[in-house]
Amino acid sequence: MRFFKRAVRSTQRRAVKLVLPNPRPGHGEYSMIYDTLNTCGGPSDYLIDLALRAAHEAWHTELPDLSRRIDAESHDFTRVWPGEHYRLLAALVKLLQPERVLEIGTFRGLSALALKKFLPSAGKIVTFDLVPWDSLSDTCLRPEDFADNRLRQQIGDLSDAAVFELHRSLIQQTELLFVDGPKDGVFECKLLQQLETVDFHKPLLLVIDDIRFWNMLTVWQDIARPKLDLTSFGHWSGTGLVEWHSGTNSEKLK
Numbered sequence: 001m002r003f004f005k006r007a008v009r010s011t012q013r014r015a016v017k018l019v020l021p022n023p024r025p026g027h028g029e030y031s032m033i034y035d036t037l038n039t040c041g042g043p044s045d046y047l048i049d050l051a052l053r054a055a056h057e058a059w060h061t062e063l064p065d066l067s068r069r070i071d072a073e074s075h076d077f078t079r080v081w082p083g084e085h086y087r088l089l090a091a092l093v094k095l096l097q098p099e100r101v102l103e104i105g106t107f108r109g110l111s112a113l114a115l116k117k118f119l120p121s122a123g124k125i126v127t128f129d130l131v132p133w134d135s136l137s138d139t140c141l142r143p144e145d146f147a148d149n150r151l152r153q154q155i156g157d158l159s160d161a162a163v164f165e166l167h168r169s170l171i172q173q174t175e176l177l178f179v180d181g182p183k184d185g186v187f188e189c190k191l192l193q194q195l196e197t198v199d200f201h202k203p204l205l206l207v208i209d210d211i212r213f214w215n216m217l218t219v220w221q222d223i224a225r226p227k228l229d230l231t232s233f234g235h236w237s238g239t240g241l242v243e244w245h246s247g248t249n250s251e252k253l254k
């Protein structure tokens with residue numbers, strides 16, 4: 001079923017590219033825009049306030065220590081804002097001071113490092129991937145990033161119910177969850193279904209990357225919770241905020 005859904009979406013994308021060629025050079029992705037009439041969820045006062053503050057904070061936040069991890073020949077995306085999400089992620093942690101952060105999609109480690117930058121001293125980040133960070137030749141992570149036990153990588157697929165169950169208590173404690181995994185629309189859909197079963201201990205802010213990708217449109221549109229598309233102040237491919245579990249979220253910003 002998963003394979004079938006992926007195949008349909010990938011065929012759709014290829015077909016659209018044939019009919020509608022990219023109107024300008026550069027990396028472009030097909031997307032769709034929707035009116036507000038049949039959209040579920042919508043921004044809460046809390047999310048609007050948080051987004052405005054986070055955008056302001058990101059504007060004035062620099063991440064030179066991340067830039068230093070990038071070799072001279074590569075493009076330094078951590079400096080780019082708006083357009084990339086690193087400064088926004090750092091700003092969200094600066095504002096919310098979450099003690100438990102969970103990330104899905106470690107890759108080269110740049111978002112984990114951005115999330116760690118302003119983490120409170122008692123804070124911890126667990127970053128999930130299917131690939132160990134030190135197996136990537138171009139990783140930006142170093143062994144010392146894990147030395148204080150505030151950053152840990154976990155190998156596992158949280159869309160798998162058994163894996164999710166194994167980490168349920170970790171997930172229950174999470175206050176900021178950054179989802180930047182396969183973005184095939186299937187993983188994210190399963191993950192969101194699993195999250196529905198969690199009794200979170202504290203308010204949870206969900207940050208979802210790539211919400212404007214073709215595969216992710218339904219996932220984002222179907223979230224029936226307070227949510228805000230913050231793409232203009234996040235990643236060009238789409239950055240969504242979801243107030244997953246409100247509790248006393250607004251108290252944290254005062």
Ligand SMILES: C[S@@+](CC[C@H](N)C(=O)[O-])C[C@H]1O[C@@H](n2cnc3c(N)ncnc32)[C@H](O)[C@@H]1O
Pocket residue numbers: 104105106107108109110111112128129130131156157158159180181182187
């Ligand atoms: C776009 S990269 C993440 C980029 C990183 N968050 C950043 O902003 O620098 C996506 C990552 O998700 C990982 N991934 C793919 N499927 C996954 C899954 N089911 N669970 C966890 N990670 C997954 C890939 O191995 C890849 O490293």
